[in-house]
Amino acid sequence: MNPRVLNFLIASAAFFLTAFFTPWWGTGIVAVAFACMKTSSARLVTLSALSGWLIAIFVRDGMNEQGPSRILLRFFQGAGPEPAVLRPLLILTVALIAAVFAGACAGLITSLRKLWAGRR
Amino acid sequence: MNKSRRVLNAAQGLVCLLAVAVMAVALGRSFEDLQPLGNLISPNTGIWRHHPSADPEAQEQLQAALKQKGIDDVVLTFDEDGVPHLSAEKESSLYFAQGFVTAYFRLWQMDFLSRLTAGRAAELLGEKALPVDRFFRRMKLPGAAEASADLLLSDLVTREAVLSYVNGVNARIEQIEIESLPFEYRLFGTHPEPWTPERIAYLSKYMTWELTGYMYDYRYTKTKNKISGEILELLFPRTSRFPATILGDDTFGKKGQGQADLTGVARERFFANSDISLPPEVEPEPHNGSNNWAINGRLTASGKALISNDLHLSYTLPALWFPIHLTSPAQNVFGASLPGSPGVIVGFNDDLSWAVTNGTNDVLDWHSLRFRDEHHREYLFNGTWRPVVVSEEKIWLPDGRYELLHTRETHIGPILFEEGDTKNITETPSGLAIQWTGLIPSNELRTFLLLNRAHNTAECLDSLKGYVAPPQNFLCADKEGRISYRLSGIFPSRKHIDGRDVREAVGDADVWQGYLTAEENPQKDRVADYIVTANQAPFNGDRQADFGWFFANPYRADAIRDLIETQKKRGKIRPEDVVAMQADDINKLTMMFHEWAAKQVPGDVQAADAQSSLCWKEADLAKWNGRHSPDSKAATLAYAWFEKFESTVWESVIGNAKEHFWPSRWRLMETVTSEEATKKLALKKPLSEILSSSLRLACDDLYGTYHRLPEWSEYQTTSIRHTGRVPGLGRKQVRAGGSNDSIFANKGHHGPTWKMVVSMETPPKAWAMIPGGKSGDPSSPDYDGVLNEWGEGKMKRVHFKPRKGKK
Known part of the structure; x- marks a missing residue:
């Protein structure tokens, strides 16, 4: 298997477990941990955090009639229709927030790493 | 690495640091009394969780959990409608299991309602609940409930049931993991509190308030002073x-x-x-x-x-x-x-x-007091100045802040409204004390x-x-x-x-x-x-x-x-x-009104303008059977017409409904259908004219709002709010008929919450229905349950097994 794909899969699994079992800031710690690895990059961390969170939310939400995404939409919308497209969009937005946060954490470490390497 | 590269890396690092800091702050912040955004969206602590319904899996889990708590003589089953059936050898086990199972399904609801009566709703809902908390605390409901809890524990009939039930609820609270907390806790970032006998008493007082807290005396007095x-x-x-x-x-x-x-x-x-x-x-x-x-x-x-x-x-x-x-x-x-x-x-x-x-009885009176001065520390009673007992209470908010509240009490009862409650009351030195049977420990x-x-x-x-x-x-x-x-x-x-x-x-x-x-x-x-x-x-x-x-x-x-x-x-x-x-939706009031009113209004008035004429024709009241079925347009016009007529008459005789107390609708009909009584009212216009103008007004309003004559279920929309009035967690637009004075007394936001028919055969045959499901979690498929069938007036056959030897 392509090492990049393997790295992505491992990181995605790690982010999935982190999202599932730790508070939100756990994602930041995992992102930092991956960013410290030489084989990793901020881009990889961002993409794998996105996929890990997406899967975790989909599993928790169920996407059925009473899924929390629908309840949350109702909460924010109050009245009015609930277009079906809004639910995946909402989930994607939340996963993107997590991914950006993970990417920023990883980006910070990567920059520091590069700066450190440059000094040496 | 050259210098420009290093600068670029440093800039990237700075941007990332800034992004991390901004996001950490944003994700850690609360908006609109909800829990911090990061917690809210997290698949671990947030709202992404699907609550199980009353299915075989839940049955097994609950049964195993009860056994784990040492309750091994209880058998729990859910019937095909998801209703729990609990059977136990010991009374204590039965009530323990009832507490455990109820908390499994309805923990937030019971927690909220008991805190509401205790004047602690703000702990769950934040600042918007402060007016309610102030009100219940000033009513001294918490004190009455706490005294009632002592009675629950000193009575042999209730003591064991209360203690076992409390233990059952607490066992569930201890067992519950953060990711299994009901939706509302995860939304607001709050947690359940241990159940106590006091909290059972709070619920009882809540129902007493709901059913007897009618404060009509003030509006009645204003009316009395005016007419x-x-x-x-x-x-x-x-x-x-x-x-x-x-x-x-x-x-x-x-x-x-x-x-x-x-x-x-x-x-x-x-x-x-x-x-x-x-x-x-x-x-x-x-x-x-x-x-x-x-x-x-x-x-x-x-x-x-x-x-x-x-x-x-x-x-x-x-x-x-x-x-x-x-x-x-x-x-x-x-x-x-x-x-x-x-x-x-x-x-x-x-x-x-x-x-x-x-009983719809009057068990609450207001009394005005003669205070010694504007500080309201002493009041005159039986010729002596008595002290007002002032207490200081803290109303806590979810984030640990609190509001300090002073409550005042006399030997007659609590003082409900104080200076600053409304803009006008600050101008008067008087306060009001309340006598209410709901404050008796019971x-x-x-x-x-x-x-x-x-x-x-x-x-x-x-x-x-x-x-x-x-x-x-x-x-x-x-x-x-x-x-x-x-x-x-x-x-x-x-x-x-x-x-x-x-x-x-x-x-x-x-x-x-x-x-x-x-x-x-x-x-x-x-x-x-x-x-x-x-x-x-x-x-x-x-x-x-x-x-x-x-x-x-x-x-x-x-x-x-x-x-x-x-x-x-x-x-x-x-x-x-x-x-x-039970599903009968005939309203005898509107039926009687339209039959009487149609005779008073000349035909040409019914067709006075194009809109009224269209409205009249569309409703076709002459053929109406009095039913307030969801699709009836006649019911809409008859009801709207009656409402306009009622307000026109009473506003001219008494004043507006907000400040005055209007007689019952039955009294209105008794009065206007009697020539002698109508004369006494000394209305400014003849009844036929008031009826004609009311009809026109009703049609104008209906066409102005809907651009046509709406069906009854559009005019009287049936909506179910969330217990804590959290937006989005209720259900809007349930198609249902019925009206205020129908047997199916659906008034849109109020009506039959438990329907039951029992034939006392051996074994008894029964039917029942609730507007909703068994689960209290909005993310459960059994949350709003059979609402549509309820709206249609249907009931479900109850699965009731007689005890051995009772067949």
């Missing part, structure tokens, strides 16, 4: 002669009521410039009531008594009631339980069924637990001894065919006061003189044919005033009687007939 004595006597006679009372004419003796007038001082001081209003969240729904009726076996197909009940309260999601079946060696009872409290409130067992409706749970295991109507009536509040019309029917009725509750003895108006209390004669004895309450044993209660007056006669003055219109009771009489003529009555009766 002439002749009109007052016409519109608000001390006792009324209703066409459909529960017991007919007075058989309870006569009694002279002192009717001292308001002193000029009180009138001037308090009413000059005050404008008091309750926080809308806590004002009890004026239509809180119910229907119940019992039919003797002589009239039924099975030869056994039939009992019917529907409890009209504000709709909420989760549904207010939690259906449950409890079996132990001492009882086998099915019915509606109040989440957070042991036992069954309304239901049936192998031998007896019972049903309740609100143990109503005893009555219900005894009813759960009662065998006959004699035991039913025995169970009612000591019942305090809210006053209820209890009906019992046993398998021997006996039917009994009793209005149960404590009623104030008002020897020298009217009770309807606010008066200055400066001595003993101005306040309640104790309470009526329980023997004075209306009751009837061994009902021969049938008996109907629908919040109407218990009887006609002098003593009617002892029990109240704002009884419900008699139309629902009248409609039920009509249907029973019709069924009688057709043959023996079956339980299915009674199930159908």
